[in-house]
Amino acid sequence: xxxxxxxxxxxxxxxxxxxxxxxQADSFNxxxxxxxxxxxxxxxxxxxxxxEETTDHTASLFLNGQLGDEQxxxxxxxxxxxxxxxxAINNITPFxxxxxxxxxxxxxxxxxDAITVTQGPIGQEMVENTVRDAGVRIIxxxxxxxxxxxNSARPVKTVADLEGLVIRVPPNxxxxxxxxxxxxxxxxxxxxxxxxxxxxxxxxxQDNPYITVYAMKFDEVQTYITNLRYLFSIEPLVVSExxxxxxxxxxxxxxxxxxxxxxxxxxxxxxNEEETIKAELVSRGMEISDPADNEAEFIKLATEAVWPxxxxxxxxxxxxxxxxxxxxxxxx
Ligand code: MLT
Numbered sequence: 130x131x132x133x134x135x136x137x138x139x140x141x142x143x144x145x146x147x148x149x150x151x152x153q154a155d156s157f158n159x160x161x162x163x164x165x166x167x168x169x170x171x172x173x174x175x176x177x178x179x180x181e182e183t184t185d186h187t188a189s190l191f192l193n194g195q196l197g198d199e200q201x202x203x204x205x206x207x208x209x210x211x212x213x214x215x216x217a218i219n220n221i222t223p224f225x226x227x228x229x230x231x232x233x234x235x236x237x238x239x240x241x242d243a244i245t246v247t248q249g250p251i252g253q254e255m256v257e258n259t260v261r262d263a264g265v266r267i268i269x270x271x272x273x274x275x276x277x278x279x280n281s282a283r284p285v286k287t288v289a290d291l292e293g294l295v296i297r298v299p300p301n302x303x304x305x306x307x308x309x310x311x312x313x314x315x316x317x318x319x320x321x322x323x324x325x326x327x328x329x330x331x332x333x334x335q336d337n338p339y340i341t342v343y344a345m346k347f348d349e350v351q352t353y354i355t356n357l358r359y360l361f362s363i364e365p366l367v368v369s370e371x372x373x374x375x376x377x378x379x380x381x382x383x384x385x386x387x388x389x390x391x392x393x394x395x396x397x398x399x400x401n402e403e404e405t406i407k408a409e410l411v412s413r414g415m416e417i418s419d420p421a422d423n424e425a426e427f428i429k430l431a432t433e434a435v436w437p438x439x440x441x442x443x444x445x446x447x448x449x450x451x452x453x454x455x456x457x458x459x460x461x
Contacts, residue, residue, distance in 0.1 A: 157188035157212040157372075160196035160205075162220070162320050167344030168395060169215040169364055172271035175394035176366055179387035184380055188213070194321035200224075200300065201319075207264030209371030215271065218363045219301045220320065225262035226442035228255050230452050232303045233439060234431040237361040240399060242456050243272050247363060248392070251452060260370050268373075268388030269366035271395040273338040274403050275358045279351040279415075280334030281327070286355065286421045288312060288430065297323055297332040303439055307359065310434035311427065327351060338362045340399070343406045348413045356419050359431060366391065436461065 159177070163169040173190045181187055196202060196211060199220040205211035207224075222229045230236065230251075237243050246252060247270045256267045278285060280294055291313050298304040300317040308315040316332050326332045327350040335347075336357065342348065366388055373381060411417060420427055440446040450460035 154185035154187070155212075157186060158196065159188055159190050159213040159215065159366075160194075160199075160202045160211060161190050161192045161214075162194050162199040162202075162216045163341055164193045164344040164346065167340050168271040168273040168338075168398060170344070171398040172269060172364070172366055172391050172395045173215050176269060176387050176391035179390045180384065183383045183387065186380065198319040198321040203263055203265060203367075206367060206369040206372075209369050211369060212372050213366065213368050214265075215364060215366045217273075217299070217320075218365060219299050219304060219360075221259060221263065221265070221365070221367070222301055222303065224265075225255075225259040227258040227262075227444050227448065229303050229439055229443045230448055231255075231363050232301060232360065233443070233449065234303075234307045234359040234435055235428050236449070236452060237363070238358070238456075239361070240272055240274075240396070243270075243361050243363055244396065245455055246452055249455060251455060259367070264370045265367040266370050266373050267365040267367050268385055269391045269395075271364040271366070271392075272399050273340055273362035273364055274399055275356075276336040276338055276360045276362050277342070277417075278334060278336045278355040278357050279342060279347055280353050280355075281330070281351050282333050282353070284353050284355075284416060284418045286418050288426050294333045295331075297326055297335040302442075303435065304360070306435045306438055307431050310430045324350065336360070339403055339407045339410060343410060348410050348415050352415060354410070354415050354417045356417055357427065358424060359427060 159173050161169045161173055170190065170192060177188045197205060199216035202211055202214035202216060203221060203224050206214055218228055219232045222232050237246065260266050282294060285291055288311050291311055296308055296313055296315045297318045298308060298315040299320060305315055305317060318326050323335055324345055327335065327347065368384065443449060446461060453460050
């Protein structure tokens, strides 16, 4: 009897142990707003490779907004029903206005500027703000290049050329104000609806980086590109704070390290791919124009009209000045 009892308890203990081990190895879902071939997918794949190498956890990417529109994923992350999301920073701004500094026109003027701001103390403060405001933690950054304007009607080189065009923007107050400064009343539309909106000509155009235009197959529904440089697209990898806090401290450290190595990969991805993808879009029939006069009119109108409107939501003019100073530019 004794040895039977012993065998039963040993088996029970083993099965409890097994189920504890199984409980510790999670299989995470990662929502991705864009399609295959873009910076979001590249960041996600690099993150998964590093995560799976250093922990027992696994993760899968769900591309093309399969797990919901980018802004909807922020809600899901904040209540912990989604694990991770990779999305454009402009779609986090409505939930945590301080990251709006990264959406103000003509603040980030190069990839190097984007790296300086996101990977230094300013980026760290933004991480803390988004945890506090939105229940999401930024653990990695993809850098996608400048958002160029595409449309299906005509080449656009001047602010006047925009007149009469219906332009889709993300539901983001700063981007809406920027187009208003250029004399256009833009149409806010969820990212997940944008391809169809362009295809059905509900809107004539939109802006996003070359790599995103390619990943979303916008060349099938758009012809003209204006090489605007008003907004450098930064696309973070975020984890639900509830999910992150449920991890052991070793796993938290591994997640942060995987995010950092994916970020480094994203820098190389943009450097390696952007020019090739731009050429590919031209070979598929897209026509690229540079804005007239080195973009001077776009720059003047946007910075003068838009920046002051958003000092308060970003946390005061000093927050913008911190960024400008970190970038070696004059404060306002
Ligand atoms: C948007 O335009 O809503 C986003 O920037 C698109 C993206 O995530 O690539």
